[in-house]
Amino acid sequence: MSGRVPEKYQSASEIADLVTTREISAVEILDRYLNQINEHEEDVHAFNLVTINEARAAAKETDRLIVEGEKPGPLAGVPVAIKDNLCTKGIPTTASSKILEGWKPPYDATVVKKLKEAGATIVGKTNLDEFAMGSSTENSAFGPTRNPHDLSCVPGGSSGGSAAAVAAGFAPIAIGSDTGGSIRQPAALCGVVGVKPTYGGVSRYGLLAFASSLDQVGPFATSVKDAAIVHEVIGGYDPLDSTSIKQASNSFVQVIDEGVNKLKVGIISELMGGIDGITHEVIEQTNKAVSALSDAGAQVEEVSLPAALYCLSAYYLIAPAEASSNLSRYDGVRYGLRVDGANLKEMNVNTRTEGFGDEVKRRIMLGTYALSAGYYDAYYGKALKVRRLLAENFADLYKDYDVLLSPTSPCTAFKLGAKVNDPMTMYVNDVCTIPSNLVGHPAISIPFGSGKDGMPIGVQILAPPMKESVMYQAARTLEQASQ
Amino acid sequence: MDLAGYNEEMSDSISSDEVKHVANLARLRLTSEELETFTEQLRAVLDHAKDVEALQLDDIEPMSHPLPIENTMREDIPNQMLRPSEFLSEAPAVEDGRFLVPKILGEEA
Numbered sequence: 001m002s003g004r005v006p007e008k009y010q011s012a013s014e015i016a017d018l019v020t021t022r023e024i025s026a027v028e029i030l031d032r033y034l035n036q037i038n039e040h041e042e043d044v045h046a047f048n049l050v051t052i053n054e055a056r057a058a059a060k061e062t063d064r065l066i067v068e069g070e071k072p073g074p075l076a077g078v079p080v081a082i083k084d085n086l087c088t089k090g091i092p093t094t095a096s097s098k099i100l101e102g103w104k105p106p107y108d109a110t111v112v113k114k115l116k117e118a119g120a121t122i123v124g125k126t127n128l129d130e131f132a133m134g135s136s137t138e139n140s141a142f143g144p145t146r147n148p149h150d151l152s153c154v155p156g157g158s159s160g161g162s163a164a165a166v167a168a169g170f171a172p173i174a175i176g177s178d179t180g181g182s183i184r185q186p187a188a189l190c191g192v193v194g195v196k197p198t199y200g201g202v203s204r205y206g207l208l209a210f211a212s213s214l215d216q217v218g219p220f221a222t223s224v225k226d227a228a229i230v231h232e233v234i235g236g237y238d239p240l241d242s243t244s245i246k247q248a249s250n251s252f253v254q255v256i257d258e259g260v261n262k263l264k265v266g267i268i269s270e271l272m273g274g275i276d277g278i279t280h281e282v283i284e285q286t287n288k289a290v291s292a293l294s295d296a297g298a299q300v301e302e303v304s305l306p307a308a309l310y311c312l313s314a315y316y317l318i319a320p321a322e323a324s325s326n327l328s329r330y331d332g333v334r335y336g337l338r339v340d341g342a343n344l345k346e347m348n349v350n351t352r353t354e355g356f357g358d359e360v361k362r363r364i365m366l367g368t369y370a371l372s373a374g375y376y377d378a379y380y381g382k383a384l385k386v387r388r389l390l391a392e393n394f395a396d397l398y399k400d401y402d403v404l405l406s407p408t409s410p411c412t413a414f415k416l417g418a419k420v421n422d423p424m425t426m427y428v429n430d431v432c433t434i435p436s437n438l439v440g441h442p443a444i445s446i447p448f449g450s451g452k453d454g455m456p457i458g459v460q461i462l463a464p465p466m467k468e469s470v471m472y473q474a475a476r477t478l479e480q481a482s483q
Numbered sequence: 484m485d486l487a488g489y490n491e492e493m494s495d496s497i498s499s500d501e502v503k504h505v506a507n508l509a510r511l512r513l514t515s516e517e518l519e520t521f522t523e524q525l526r527a528v529l530d531h532a533k534d535v536e537a538l539q540l541d542d543i544e545p546m547s548h549p550l551p552i553e554n555t556m557r558e559d560i561p562n563q564m565l566r567p568s569e570f571l572s573e574a575p576a577v578e579d580g581r582f583l584v585p586k587i588l589g590e591e592a
């Protein structure tokens with residue numbers, strides 16, 4: 001994208017430093033990013049809404065605090081784009097669905113609140129696959145987002161708007177949600193860093209639920225360090241989320257440069273050719289990442305995660321099952337769209353039939369079926385047992401290894417329309433990212449080279465729960481090797 | 484680890500009548516064209532899931548959640564909550580401080 005914000009204003013930590021020391025104002029930073037949005041948003045369509053007035057008011061307030069000598073916070077003046085399935089008080093929140101038309105949440109998601117308290121400037125709400133269901137951001141009621149590296153390609157999904165916003169230079173930081181890879185896969189396809197934190201490490205309060213045992217909120221950034229800084233800001237215990245981990249400790253940045261010397265890294269063989277559909281060039285690039293870690297002093301070995309073979313099937317039973325229950329709340333009574341009918345049931349049916357898109361309907365029906373009498377044990381019950389097996393596989397590996405490594409996405413960004421009519425082909429995009437969600441572990445995608453088509457490739461580092469420090473260290477090492 | 488067992492009681496492929504039934508349970512209406520497309524697509528996903536269905540996992544405990552969570556209670560002390568009016572102002576129809584819905588009494592189940 002031409003006309004980018006100058007390099008010295010591209011890093012969140014540097015922006016915060018410059019704004020705090022009054023070398024540049026938060027308003028000036030915002031204007032530079034708004035210019036970039038103005039120039040290219042029509043092509044990319046990263047946003048459902050750019051909140052210019054609110055952003056300007058927030059930036060002015062940050063500048064005022066600094067002038068008055070108050071501490072502005074670690075993200076002072078840093079523009080942040082928020083996925084449009086996170087509640088923003090008084091600002092429309094749509095999940096890219098017609099069913100939430102006109103709805104303005106009465107509260108901020110905890111993550112949004114923490115970002116504001118840290119001095120960030122919220123610049124807008126980013127596009128997504130409806131209710132975060134998809135891997136290309138084509139399932140949006142407001143039209144697809146395009147990949148800034150090639151506008152004929154998808155940005156990945158479901159947080160495609162957030163990934164594209166960072167890749168296009170619309171914001172140095174964006175927030176997404178990751179249920180089966182929805183932060184990491186678009187990060188890989190757009191050439192940015194994306195993190196899925198430990199389940200329970202970042203509050204889900206104010207995140208519109210898709211699959212509650214899998215959903216997790218996390219950052220997109222242009223560097224590993226920026227991602228870690230934002231993770232520290234948004235993480236931590238939240239009494240408003242009953243699955244929030246109490247001992248959540250968040251100090252990643254301090255140890256980020258400690259390197260990988262003597263670290264034991266396992267390469268997941270099932271995701272390096274064991275499972276069909278992962279392209280040769282992605283595997284090749286991941287092998288280069290392996291060499292880079294090895295050169296930096298890590299001890300690297302190939303390992304097996306047998307249950308990985310069954311994760312795709314298990315996920316596409318568990319996630320729809322939870323979604324079918326979570327999305328029953330969209331009934332035309334409490335928020336958003338209502339399409340009238342002669343009685344309550346007819347009103348419910350009319351509202352849901354008109355309000356939901358095809359992929360959401362598909363997953364609601366799939367989940368309803370998987371949970372229905374006669375099929376519960378065969379599908380949902382079995383899937384939960386695969387989940388246990390997977391957790392045991394991981395636990396065994398983490399007795400011997402500090403982190404694991406695999407590709408993030410099986411392929412580089414594909415053309416718009418290429419997979420949208422074949423759900424199963426689309427679902428395969430999540431094959432490398434799903435295992436971390438099923439067990440609630442953290443994982444990060446780091447850009448590492450590109451494919452024949454010139455499009456970015458991402459490599460994934462997986463870590464045990466609450467061990468993000470070591471994940472960030474390995475990621476930082478790979479980042480340095482790729483530069 | 485030997486996972487690939489043989490399960491004699493594999494489910495039949497999902498039929499269009501079953502899809503229709505499930506749509507009704509989920510409060511969705513499908514056109515006949517949609518019914519055909521969705522049946523085909525759901526069948527493809529469930530056929531893929533045959534690999535999981537075929538596994539012999541009798542001794543494995545199901546895992547529904549990544550954390551070993553019990554009921555989470557907060558201290559029983561008053562704190563600031565949202566006022567009902569803040570929620571009601573976003574509802575499609577409201578009367579006398581309540582959500583308004585179409586007539587329910589007398590409706591067939």
